[in-house]
Amino acid sequence: MKSMLVFIWGLLLVITTETRVEIMPSLGYIELNESKVFVCVVEGAVQEMKWLHPSGKEIRDREDERLQVEQADKIVSKLVIRDAQLQDAGRYQCVCRFDESYAETAAVTVTVVQKPTFLNPKTYHEFLEGSEAFVPCDVTGIPQPLVTWKHKGRDVMHTEDGRFLLTAQGLLIQGVRGSDQGLYRCEGRIVDRGEVQSLDISVVVNVPPTVRIREGKVNVTAGSGVNVSLACLVNGHPHPYISWIRDGGPVVAEPGRFGFNSDQSVLTIYAVEKADEGQYTCTATNKINSSRDDVTLHVTANQTEEEVPSPHSTGHTVQATGGQAATVGTLDLMKAQRKEQLAVLQSLAAQQEILVRRVAEIGAEISQLTATLLPVLHSLSPPEKAHD
Structure with a gap:
């Protein structure tokens, strides 16, 4: 029993006299221009605690504004690194002396790092x-x-x-x-x-603007129900401003006469007249440059809308056989009216012929479709029950 007590007493003596020095945190990463605190904690009856710079020199309080040592109590000492710079990197040591002949040291390697930064x-x-x-x-x-x-x-x-x-x-x-x-x-x-x-x-x-007219020349017949559109294909960045010119002057929107789409790349002329004939210029401009292209509009007058002599006019008279006068103006007017009526009848006949031909085509298509579907319909019909 006595030997057991002696063993326990010796074990307690070893435990109470055990010493240990530790630095927290153990990883010494510091962001450039940032600050960090390292804490040195000791277990045991320490007599002195000090920090050593990577150069081996002791770090003393207030000697450097950026490297400072703070003694919290007898067993805790703090190393504060402020506004970390590249030269602060290295191995720092916390040296703890327990008596004249015994000391322990803990170390931390400080690495100054920097996150990816855009200059x-x-x-x-x-x-x-x-x-x-x-x-x-x-x-x-x-x-x-x-x-x-x-x-x-x-x-x-x-x-x-x-x-x-x-x-x-x-x-x-x-x-x-x-x-x-x-x-x-x-x-x-x-x-x-x-x-x-x-x-x-x-x-x-x-991108500098480019302009290309779809058709360099456009032919159209004048008429109250005839509209014509002049289009120019425009590219460029920023998107160009588009304008139209005719006879040296700008073409502007006018209800019933001239109209544009949203970006003015298409000019529409309503109820085209002979007077609308001429050269039209499409111009595209952005902050880089300008570009242009031309289209020529040729208008053919509609004979049915030309001015004709009045039926009451005697017109130009010539001498005929038998000495009687003939009124040429009246005869010309009658001939023009007959010609117009003939054109209308021919147009109606052509339309009727197209309609008849289309009806025949539709009938043929229906017959072909019926011939194709009948076998399918018969295959889908339920079989007839046999009679007893």
Whole structure:
């Protein structure tokens, strides 16, 4: 029993005299320009606690505004690193002396890091089509981040034409096109720490306007119910302003005479007259340049609407056989009226012939459809029951 008591007493003596020094947190990552506190905790009857700089020099309170030591109590000491800089990286030690001959040390390795950071970010750029476009994206970090670019969700380096080149400060696009316009995303990634920062950049490609008239010459016959549309195909960015000119003067909207669609690329002339004949010019203008194209409108007068002599006019008289006068004007008017009536009758006859032919075609189609469907309908009919 006595030996057992001696063993327990010795064990208690070992436990009570055990010492331990620990620094928290054990990982020494500090963000650049940020502050952090490291706490040194000791177990045991410590006589002295001090912090050593990576250079080996003791860190004394108030000697450096950014590196300070605070003694919370006899067993806790704090090292405060403020506004961390790259030169603050290194191995810091907390040295605890228990008596004249015995001391223990704990250490923490401080690493100054920086998240991916964009320097002087500019998120909007304009370029002229065909030029060399440089989109800046200067990304810094500790360690230096890996930079990638995306356009419309795809890595720009996966394009097949090789016009995209990555540089240390941004993205170079050779011979920029209208299709290159859009939102680009510049990503800075530090793989080891799983940190990603992104910057969205809008790229606008300005394109000079181009104009192309669908038909260079348009022929039309005048008439109260005849309308003609003159169209020009316009491209460019920003979208050009479109205007029309005739005989050196602007063509403006006029109810019942001239009208335009929403962007004025189509000019409609209502109830075309002989006086509307001439050259029309479509002009497209944006902040880059302007472009134009011409269309010639040729109007043929409608004979039925030409001015004819009055039935009551004697017109021009000539001497006929038997010495009697004949009124040429009246005869001409009657001939014109007969010609007009004949044209109407011919038009009606043609329409009737087309109608008859179409009815015959529809009848043939119905017969063919019936011949096709009858076998199908017979196959779907239930079989007749046999009579006893």
